Amino acid sequence: MRPTVYISAAVHSRRLQWTLHVLFERILKVSWQLLPEHTPWPSCGLRISYGTARVDAHLHIPESGFLRESSIRPFTPDWSKWHSCPILFPLEGPCPFDLFAAAFFLLSRYEEYLPFQADAFGRFPAAASWAGKQGLLTIPLVDWWADRLRQLAQARLPRFSWPKVARQWQPTCDVDMAWAWKHRPWWRMLGAMWREAWHGQLHLWVDRWRTLRGLQPDPFDTFERMEAHFRQAPRQPYFFLHVGPWGCYDKNIPLRHPAMQQLVQQRLAFAQIGLHPSWQQGQHAAGIRREQEALQRVLGRAIVDSRHHYLRIRLPHTYRQLIAAGIQRDWSMGFADHPGFRAGTAHPFPWYDLAQEQITSLEVIPLIAMDVSWKQYLSFSPDQALKHLRTLWDHLKPAGGLLTTLWHNSSLPPAVGWQEWEIVAFPPWLKQSDHHPTTSSGQCRK
Numbered sequence: 001m002r003p004t005v006y007i008s009a010a011v012h013s014r015r016l017q018w019t020l021h022v023l024f025e026r027i028l029k030v031s032w033q034l035l036p037e038h039t040p041w042p043s044c045g046l047r048i049s050y051g052t053a054r055v056d057a058h059l060h061i062p063e064s065g066f067l068r069e070s071s072i073r074p075f076t077p078d079w080s081k082w083h084s085c086p087i088l089f090p091l092e093g094p095c096p097f098d099l100f101a102a103a104f105f106l107l108s109r110y111e112e113y114l115p116f117q118a119d120a121f122g123r124f125p126a127a128a129s130w131a132g133k134q135g136l137l138t139i140p141l142v143d144w145w146a147d148r149l150r151q152l153a154q155a156r157l158p159r160f161s162w163p164k165v166a167r168q169w170q171p172t173c174d175v176d177m178a179w180a181w182k183h184r185p186w187w188r189m190l191g192a193m194w195r196e197a198w199h200g201q202l203h204l205w206v207d208r209w210r211t212l213r214g215l216q217p218d219p220f221d222t223f224e225r226m227e228a229h230f231r232q233a234p235r236q237p238y239f240f241l242h243v244g245p246w247g248c249y250d251k252n253i254p255l256r257h258p259a260m261q262q263l264v265q266q267r268l269a270f271a272q273i274g275l276h277p278s279w280q281q282g283q284h285a286a287g288i289r290r291e292q293e294a295l296q297r298v299l300g301r302a303i304v305d306s307r308h309h310y311l312r313i314r315l316p317h318t319y320r321q322l323i324a325a326g327i328q329r330d331w332s333m334g335f336a337d338h339p340g341f342r343a344g345t346a347h348p349f350p351w352y353d354l355a356q357e358q359i360t361s362l363e364v365i366p367l368i369a370m371d372v373s374w375k376q377y378l379s380f381s382p383d384q385a386l387k388h389l390r391t392l393w394d395h396l397k398p399a400g401g402l403l404t405t406l407w408h409n410s411s412l413p414p415a416v417g418w419q420e421w422e423i424v425a426f427p428p429w430l431k432q433s434d435h436h437p438t439t440s441s442g443q444c445r446k
Contacts, residue, residue, distance in 0.1 A: 002163070005045065006046065007049075007050055008036070008037055008041075008054060008057065009050040014357050014359060015352075015357070016034070016050075016067045019067070020032055021359075022107055023103055028163075041056065045160075046153050046160050048060070066089060066101035070357055074114050074115070077102070079130075080096075082096050082097065085145075088105055094152065099148075099149060102141075103142045103344070106131070109315055109354075111128075112314075113315060113354050113355060119337070121312055122314065123310070138392055140341040140344060140395060142341075142343070142345040143341075143346060166400045167396035168234050168235055169403050170405070171235070171237040172405065173407055173408065174309075175240065175252070175263075176410065177410055178259075179218045179253060180218055180220040181211050181219075182211060182212065183259045183260075184253065223267050223268065225412065229425070230426075232431045233430070234431065237271045238305060240274040241264065241273060241275065241276055242278060242309060243275070243278075243295050244277070244280055244281050244282070244309075245281070248279070249278075250278045250280055273299055274304075275305070275306040278291060278309055279310065282309055282312065283314075283318060292306075292325060307406075308332045312332075316353050318332075323360060328361065329348075329363040330363070330365070333367055334369075339369035339388060341368065345366060345401065346366055346404075349363070351364050367404050369389055369403070369405045370405070371408060371411040372408070374388065
């Protein structure tokens with residue numbers, strides 16, 4: 001039987017209940033129960049008062065009133081620092097901020113429901129987020145706040161048994177284009193050759209000719225190399241396949257092609273398969289369902305995981321469409337233009353539809369780092385990216401979680417500009433799970 005945390009509060013809103021579920025059930029791995037204010041405490045367990053301080057509680061969390069609201073209003077919460085750790089909704093007390101409101105603000109992506117300047121692809125950019133503006137995206141703030149709460153509670157009730165936490169690497173791959181040159185119709189090949197000639201890239205003609213003659217492998221066909229690395233990972237990898245119609249941003253081989261079917265049915269047998277909803281159809285439930293059903297027919301089993309092409313999600317619309325299409329887990333919660341913790345956590349959590357004030361069935365798996373974020377958006381070298389990845393990994397230590405990384409099969413070949421990046425894709429130190437006691441300091445570092 002897991003230890004139980006009891007929270008006494010005057011407010012019992014859905015916002016609070018969902019936040020408590022994520023903090024205690026998902027991050028700290030303990031049971032919890034919300035009690036009406038002034039209700040007698042159970043005989044055992046950790047006692048936390050929220051709102052009105054109770055002298056018989058082990059710990060008091062001050063209340064800002066934010067979780068009593070049921071509307072969305074333009075505002076930016078106040079913030080401060082506590083033992084060098086950034087905090088939102090600062091107040092007075094041993095815990096000097098409304099920890100529950102702060103966690104809700106980041107986890108719910110409240111700021112993404114407010115007006116913002118979208119990027120060229122219609123996405124919410126990292127620079128528009130509060131954490132991005134403060135340079136705090138590399139810190140899983142919600143997880144660190146949860147760990148700080150654990151430390152405070154442990155000091156007041158040492159006999160309370162906290163479960164151990166662990167951090168693990170969760171590798172994933174998006175297959176936007178399974179092959180660079182093979183299996184493409186001749187008219188598309190001619191168009192590509194014309195563009196290459198126009199840009200003076202005639203050396204690509206030689207590579208294409210050698211590939212089509214079987215003298216060298218297709219540069220994007222890196223699946224065997226990825227399998228060799230991923231078989232050493234602590235968790236089974238996920239591959240998200242683009243199976244949508246051809247378009248400006250949708251370039252994969254049609255799923256009806258025998259080579260694509262062989263890839264899905266045989267060559268990726270070592271991995272879990274998810275859907276990569278296309279640019280053209282990924283914003284509507286009917287389009288997502290069509291692609292999902294097509295992939296299911298070839299794979300022979302249900303597809304319940306997805307990650308959007310270009311990470312093109314808009315809240316709440318995109319997630320509502322995924323739920324309507326029958327998707328159960330989405331892996332798109334990350335910024336394309338900057339690695340880090342978009343929702344402030346590395347732990348999966350159920351999506352909260354803020355516009356409807358509803359806890360939904362859709363599980364969100366945060367994406368922490370993507371190959372093109374470092375190379376294309378930040379212009380990092382492989383060494384810089386590896387150091388940045390190590391920082392993200394180190395910041396998971398206080399509260400554990402999944403370091404979910406995304407690497408495209410097309411982001412390995414040196415021939416297309418990815419020299420020396422393979423060590424970033426598969427660092428040896430990520431291939432071991434990490435277990436440690438929960439007595440870590442959780443000291444915030446920037």
